[in-house]
Amino acid sequence: MHIAKCLLGIGCCALSGAALAGSGFCSSAPITITDNTTASPYPSAISVTGGPGSITGVTVALAGFTHPFPDDVGIVLVGPTGLALRLQGGAGDANSAASGLSYTFSDTATNTLPDLTGWTAGAYKPTTYYGAENFPAPGPGTTYGNPGPFGAGTATFASTYAGTTSNGTWNLYVVDFAGGDAGSLSQWCISFTGTPVMLQRFSVD
Ligand SMILES: [Ca+2]
Secondary structure, eight states, X not given: OHHHHHHHTOGGXXXXXXXXXXXXXXXXXXXXXXXXXXXXXXXXXEEEOSOXXXXXXXXXXXXXXXXXXXXXXXXXXXXXXXXXXXXXXXXXXXXXXXXXXXXXXXXXXXXXXXXXXXXXXXXXXXXXXXXXXXXXXXXOBTOSBOOSBGGGOOOOHHHXXXXXOOOEEEEEEEEEOSTTOOEEESEXXXXXXXXXXXXXXXXXX
């Protein structure tokens, strides 16, 4: 019964906390998107323990995205093994101001972020309209997976992270690449699907 209880999310799951596959891990502090430079903190880090040892899927949720000109904003995710994926770049344009917007990046989303208009809450594929933008140290520079449509990129969460571990530090690097306006993010969260290897911790009584 011990294992069964854990799978049902009751009883002994207090031992594992956020250990079950598919659960989310969230940042503890907001991100200030400073005009024309790196955000603060840079990176924003989430420490994952007890997550899947072999990832099949990743979802990143952003909460409270606020920026008067979202086109400025670039976001790259770097996993525990150093693998980097561009999540956002060049989306939105003039008259596309975002205020407290929450949305999610997922390989299974139908839509990409729009290039020239604002967007609403919902799920989007990682999207960049710019390439070769530099995320300065300790960021990954210009070495990150390109999800496109820039340069016909095809990188996804799966192509970047499948088979790697979720456990360790996940870093979100946010840069504002153009002068004139700034913004903020209230929080970001990351969740996984994969092999829930932590079940091996549970004993059968
Ligand atoms: Ca700016």
